[in-house]
Amino acid sequence: MKFLITGARGQLGKEWTQFFKSKGIAFEAFGSAQMDITNWENVKERVELCRPDVIVNCAAYTNVDEAEEREGTAFSVNEKGVENLVKICLEKGIKLVHFSTDYVFSGRAEDEKLFPRGYKEESETDPINTYGKSKRAGEVTLMKSQVDFLLIRVSWLCGPFGNNFVKTMLRLTENRSELSVVDDQKGSPSFTFDVVEKTFELLNKGKSGVYHISSNGKISWADFAEEIFNQSNIEINLNRIPSSEFPTKAKRPAFSLLSTQKLEQEGLKVLAWKDGLSVLLEKLNSSS
Ligand SMILES: NC(=O)c1ccc[n+]([C@@H]2O[C@H](COP(=O)([O-])OP(=O)(O)OC[C@H]3O[C@@H](n4cnc5c(N)ncnc54)[C@H](OP(=O)(O)O)[C@@H]3O)[C@@H](O)[C@H]2O)c1
Numbered sequence: 001m002k003f004l005i006t007g008a009r010g011q012l013g014k015e016w017t018q019f020f021k022s023k024g025i026a027f028e029a030f031g032s033a034q035m036d037i038t039n040w041e042n043v044k045e046r047v048e049l050c051r052p053d054v055i056v057n058c059a060a061y062t063n064v065d066e067a068e069e070r071e072g073t074a075f076s077v078n079e080k081g082v083e084n085l086v087k088i089c090l091e092k093g094i095k096l097v098h099f100s101t102d103y104v105f106s107g108r109a110e111d112e113k114l115f116p117r118g119y120k121e122e123s124e125t126d127p128i129n130t131y132g133k134s135k136r137a138g139e140v141t142l143m144k145s146q147v148d149f150l151l152i153r154v155s156w157l158c159g160p161f162g163n164n165f166v167k168t169m170l171r172l173t174e175n176r177s178e179l180s181v182v183d184d185q186k187g188s189p190s191f192t193f194d195v196v197e198k199t200f201e202l203l204n205k206g207k208s209g210v211y212h213i214s215s216n217g218k219i220s221w222a223d224f225a226e227e228i229f230n231q232s233n234i235e236i237n238l239n240r241i242p243s244s245e246f247p248t249k250a251k252r253p254a255f256s257l258l259s260t261q262k263l264e265q266e267g268l269k270v271l272a273w274k275d276g277l278s279v280l281l282e283k284l285n286s287s288s
Pocket residue numbers: 006007008009010011012013031032033035036037038058059060061062077081099100101102135154155156157158162163
């Protein structure tokens with residue numbers, strides 16, 4: 001079994017690269033400069049040379065705020081790019097693993113009561129920002145096709161590679177005694193190492209379709225920040241603020257918890273969010 005990773009220089013792409021290396025699994029990994037998923041000729045050429053059994057698509061346009069002004073680029077990567085991958089996978093009989101986001105849901109605060117354990121895989125989608133809309137368009141392209149796919153939705157993705165909330169919090173504390181973090185957006189972090197492990201187990205079980213992979217628990221960004229500081233023994237004044245005091249170009253969902261019940265029914269238990277954070281902080285400490 002051979003794998004091809006796209007978007008290999010991103011946080012999830014790097015996690016997959018490390019995973020395959022550590023397991024001695026055959027793979028090739030390409031960054032955007034070597035394999036631009038929006039370029040059909042480039043996609044076709046790479047896939048024909050690599051001849052993978054599975055493509056793991058970690059390529060995405062992920063800048064949520066910038067997407068509001070670069071709608072064309074967001075859709076080009078997150079929809080058209082997926083279309084190209086679907087086409088080549090159909091042509092060559094390749095399985096496609098694709099990642100999407102909690103931001104495909106509307107995330108209205110009222111949904112917290114309707115979905116106490118989080119949105120389910122089949123819950124209605126209704127994204128409120130351009131990034132979410134472009135990711136949903138990619139999902140629809142995939143789901144409408146005849147390709148054999150695994151579509152994994154993750155939320156608040158963080159891991160040892162690339163940029164994420166945990167690293168930002170740690171960096172900001174270096175020269176501040178006070179930090180303000182929003183307390184009215186609730187969800188749960190997905191840890192890259194857990195996402196890769198669980199996705200691989202789903203593949204080994206021969207599963208296809210849509211799955212949510214996130215950690216266990218429902219928290220706000222402020223709760224997350226507080227635990228990062230606790231576990232890192234950092235003393236800082238944390239101000240819990242409403243989103244209205246931290247305006248961003250793109251609207252953010254107030255509630256975007258993903259239910260992982262379907263995953264658990266497969267016998268796959270996700271990490272509790274505090275445990276996932278401990279593992280991540282250990283990884284960050286041992287690499288610094
Ligand atoms: N980050 C989050 O908080 C989050 C939350 C929910 C879901 N997700 C989803 O999880 C997946 C992985 O996200 P991530 O955090 O690993 O993203 P990331 O760190 O931003 O990496 C995305 C990678 O995609 C590459 N890319 C962009 N345009 C491309 C193109 N046209 N062709 C090929 N590669 C291209 C980028 O390469 P360059 O840098 O070279 O442009 C980048 O290395 C994505 O599907 C994302 O939507 C992420």
